[in-house]
Amino acid sequence: MRYFVQRLGFLLLSLWAAITINFVLPRFMPGNPAEAMIARYQGRLSPMVLHSLEIEFGISNQPLWVQYGAYLQNLAHGNFGLSITYYPVPVIQIIANSLPWTLGLAGTATVISSVLGVVLGIIAAWRRGGKLDTVLPLITMFTTALPYQWLGLLILYVFGYLLGWFPTAHAYTATLTPSLTPPFIGNVLVHAILPASTIVITAVGGWLLGMRNNMINTLGEDYVVFAEAKGVKDRRLMFMYAARNAILPSLTGFGMALGFVVGGSVLVETIFSYPGVGYQLVAAVQNEDYPLMQGLFLIIAVSVLLANFIVEMLYGRVDPRVRRGGARA
Amino acid sequence: MNRWNRVRQSVRFKTFMSFLRNPKALTGLILFSLFILMAVFAPWIAPYDPQATIFAPLEPPTWQHWLGTTGTGQDVLSQFIWGARTSLSVGIGAGVLSTFLAVLIGMLPGYKGGWVDRVFDTIANIFLVIPGLPLIIVITSYIHSAGPLVIIAVIGGTGWAGGARIFRSQALTYVSRDFVVAAKLAGASDLWILFREILPNMLSLIISSLMFGTIGGILAEAGLEFLGLGNVSVISWGTMMYWSDAGGSLLMGAWWWLVPGGLGIAIFGMSLALMNFGIDQVTNPRLRDTAPPEKTSRRKSRKVRSDVIHG
Numbered sequence: 001m002r003y004f005v006q007r008l009g010f011l012l013l014s015l016w017a018a019i020t021i022n023f024v025l026p027r028f029m030p031g032n033p034a035e036a037m038i039a040r041y042q043g044r045l046s047p048m049v050l051h052s053l054e055i056e057f058g059i060s061n062q063p064l065w066v067q068y069g070a071y072l073q074n075l076a077h078g079n080f081g082l083s084i085t086y087y088p089v090p091v092i093q094i095i096a097n098s099l100p101w102t103l104g105l106a107g108t109a110t111v112i113s114s115v116l117g118v119v120l121g122i123i124a125a126w127r128r129g130g131k132l133d134t135v136l137p138l139i140t141m142f143t144t145a146l147p148y149q150w151l152g153l154l155i156l157y158v159f160g161y162l163l164g165w166f167p168t169a170h171a172y173t174a175t176l177t178p179s180l181t182p183p184f185i186g187n188v189l190v191h192a193i194l195p196a197s198t199i200v201i202t203a204v205g206g207w208l209l210g211m212r213n214n215m216i217n218t219l220g221e222d223y224v225v226f227a228e229a230k231g232v233k234d235r236r237l238m239f240m241y242a243a244r245n246a247i248l249p250s251l252t253g254f255g256m257a258l259g260f261v262v263g264g265s266v267l268v269e270t271i272f273s274y275p276g277v278g279y280q281l282v283a284a285v286q287n288e289d290y291p292l293m294q295g296l297f298l299i300i301a302v303s304v305l306l307a308n309f310i311v312e313m314l315y316g317r318v319d320p321r322v323r324r325g326g327a328r329a
Numbered sequence: 330m331n332r333w334n335r336v337r338q339s340v341r342f343k344t345f346m347s348f349l350r351n352p353k354a355l356t357g358l359i360l361f362s363l364f365i366l367m368a369v370f371a372p373w374i375a376p377y378d379p380q381a382t383i384f385a386p387l388e389p390p391t392w393q394h395w396l397g398t399t400g401t402g403q404d405v406l407s408q409f410i411w412g413a414r415t416s417l418s419v420g421i422g423a424g425v426l427s428t429f430l431a432v433l434i435g436m437l438p439g440y441k442g443g444w445v446d447r448v449f450d451t452i453a454n455i456f457l458v459i460p461g462l463p464l465i466i467v468i469t470s471y472i473h474s475a476g477p478l479v480i481i482a483v484i485g486g487t488g489w490a491g492g493a494r495i496f497r498s499q500a501l502t503y504v505s506r507d508f509v510v511a512a513k514l515a516g517a518s519d520l521w522i523l524f525r526e527i528l529p530n531m532l533s534l535i536i537s538s539l540m541f542g543t544i545g546g547i548l549a550e551a552g553l554e555f556l557g558l559g560n561v562s563v564i565s566w567g568t569m570m571y572w573s574d575a576g577g578s579l580l581m582g583a584w585w586w587l588v589p590g591g592l593g594i595a596i597f598g599m600s601l602a603l604m605n606f607g608i609d610q611v612t613n614p615r616l617r618d619t620a621p622p623e624k625t626s627r628r629k630s631r632k633v634r635s636d637v638i639h640g
Binding site for chain 1: 353451454455457458459460461462463464466467468470471491544548551552555556557558570574579580584587588590591592594595596597598599601602603606609613
C-alpha cells in the first residue's frame with residue numbers, strides 16, 4: 001500500500017512537471033516565438049481567435065501566476081485551444097483521432113521488442129560463448145545505433161517500392177471505412193507491419209543486451225548453482241529460477257525504453273505518413289501550429305507517464321521486496 | 330626506461346592492456362579512431378568541396394565519385410567526410426555535457442543526502458520518464474533553425490537523467506566506505522572527497538555514460554536535422570538525410586545519397602558500444618569472455634552425475 005501511494009505521488013508530481021514544462025517553454029524562450037506567430041497571423045485570423053491565442057501563450061499583462069491558473073483551468077476542462085492548421089478544429093479532437101494509432105503502433109512494437117529481446121537475451125546468456133552469444137550482441141550493437149528515420153526509409157524503399165509487398169503510407173486504405181470487421185482489421189495490420197518492424201529492429205537490442213548481462217550475473221548466484229546441483233531441469237532452471245530474477249532490472253528501465261520508442265515513433269510515423277500523434281507533432285512543428293504542438297507534447301508525455309505507472313504497479317506485484325519497501329538497491 | 334617500467338606495472342596500464350586484448354574492444358577502438366581521424370582531417374581527405382554544386386546530379390558511385398552525387402550535383406563522399414565533423418562533435422559535445430550534468434546532479438546531492446538529495450533525485454526521475462525526443466523537438470521548434478551549439482545544449486541539457494541516477498546510487502555505496510571515512514577524518518573537503526576519492530572509482534561508469542550520451546546525442550541530432558529543425562545549410566549526417574529525403578532520393582533510386590549518413594551513425598555507434606562492451610568485461614569479472622566456467626562445469630557436472638546414476 002505504501003508503495004502504491006508512493007508511486008501514485010510520483011505519477012502526480014511528474015504529470016504536474018510535464019504540464020508546467022509545457023506552460024513555461026513558450027514563455028521563456030528567447031525571442032518569444034509565440035509573439036512572432038501571432039504577429040504572422042494578424043489579419044488572417046479573427047481578432048477573437050488572436051486574443052485567445054494571446055491568452056494561451058501568455059502575451060498579456062497579467063501576472064504569471066494568473067496565467068498559470070487560467071492555463072491549468074483550461075487543461076482541467078480538456079480545453080487545449082484550437083489548431084491553427086486545421087482551424088477551427090479543437091486540438092483535443094485531433095489528439096483523440098491520432099492517439100489510438102500511436103498507442104497501437106508504439107504499444108505493439110514495445111511489447112514485441114521487449115518479449116523478443118528478453119527471450120533472445122536469456123538464450124544468449126544460457127549458451128554463453130556459443131555462436132548465438134557471439135553474433136547477437138554484435139548485431140544488436142549495430143541495430144541499436146541505427147537512426148529510426150534512416151532504417152524506416154530503407155525498409156519503405158525495399159519492401160514498399162521495390163518489392164511492393166506492403167503499402168507505403170497511411171494506417172489503412174483510404175477507400176475503406178473504419179469498422180471492426182476482419183477485412184478492415186487485416187488492412188490496418190498490413191499497414192502497421194513496416195513501421196512496427198522499424199521500431200522493433202532498433203529497440204530489440206537494448207532489451208537483449210540488458211537481459212543477457214543480468215542473466216549472466218544471475219546464473220552465477222549461489223541459489224542457481226544449488227538448484228543446478230539439486231537436478232532441476234534446464235528449462236525450469238533457465239526460466240523459473242534465473243530469468244525470473246534477471247528480468248527485474250530490465251523492467252525498471254521500461255519507462256525509459258518506452259520514452260525511446262515513443263520518440264522513435266515520431267520519426268517513424270513521419271516517414272510512413274502514419275496518422276499518429278508523432279506525425280501530427282512534426283506537422284504541427286513544421287506549420288508552427290503551437291497550440292497543436294503543445295497539446296500533442298502534453299498527451300505524449302502523459303501517455304508515457306501513465307504507462308510507466310502501470311508497469312510500476314505490475315513490478316510491485318512481481319517483486320515483493322519493492323512492495324515492502326525493503327532491500328532496494 | 331625506468332619510467333616506462335613503472336608505467337607498465339601500473340594498474341591502469343594493465344587494465345588498459347586487458348581492454349586491448351579483447352578483440353571486440355580493439356575493433357571498437359580502431360573504428361572509433363578512424364572516424365575521429367576522418368573528422369579531424371576532413372579538409373585534407375575530402376576529394377571535393379562538399380557544398381559545390383558542380384557535378385552532374387544523381388550520378389551513381391563511380392571512380393570519380395565513390396559515393397555518387399546528390400540531386401544538386403554535390404559529391405556525397407565529401408559531404409560524408411565533412412558531415413562527420415558536425416555529427417561527431419555535436420554527439421560528443423552532447424555526451425560530455427550530459428555526463429557532466431549527470432555527475433553534478435547525481436553525485437553531489439547523493440553524497441550530501443537529506444532533502445537536497447530527495448529533491449534532485451525526484452527531478453532526475455521525472456526527467457527520466459518524460460520522453461526525450463518529443464521534448465527536444467518542442468524546444469528546438471521554438472528556436473528557429475538551431476545551430477550545432479544550440480543542439481548540443483538542448484540534447485545535453487535534457488539527457489542527463491539516466492546517468493544521474495546511476496552516479497547517485499554509486500555515490501551512495503561509497504559514502505560509508507573506509508577510504509571515504511578516512512579522508513573525512515583527515516579533514517578533506519566534500520568536493521575533494523567527491524572528485525578525488527570517489528570519482529576515480531567510477532571511471533568506467535563515466536566512460537560508459539559518455540559513450541551512451543554520445544550515441545544518443547548523434548541519433549537525436551540526426552532526428553532533429555532530418556525533420557528540418559536544425560540549420561539545414563550546415564553539412565552533417567543528419568542534414569544529408571534531410572536533403573536526400575527532401576530531394577526524393579529513394580523514389581529516383583538514388584540510394585547512395587541516403588545510405589552513407591545513417592550507416593556512418595550506426596557504425597560509429599557500434600564502435601562506441603564495442604568499446605563499452607570491453608570496459609564491462611574488464612570491470613565486471615562475471616561478464617568476461619574468456620573461459621565461461623559455468624557452462625563447461627554445467628555440462629561436465631551433468632555428465633558426471635549421469636555416470637554416477639547410470640553406473
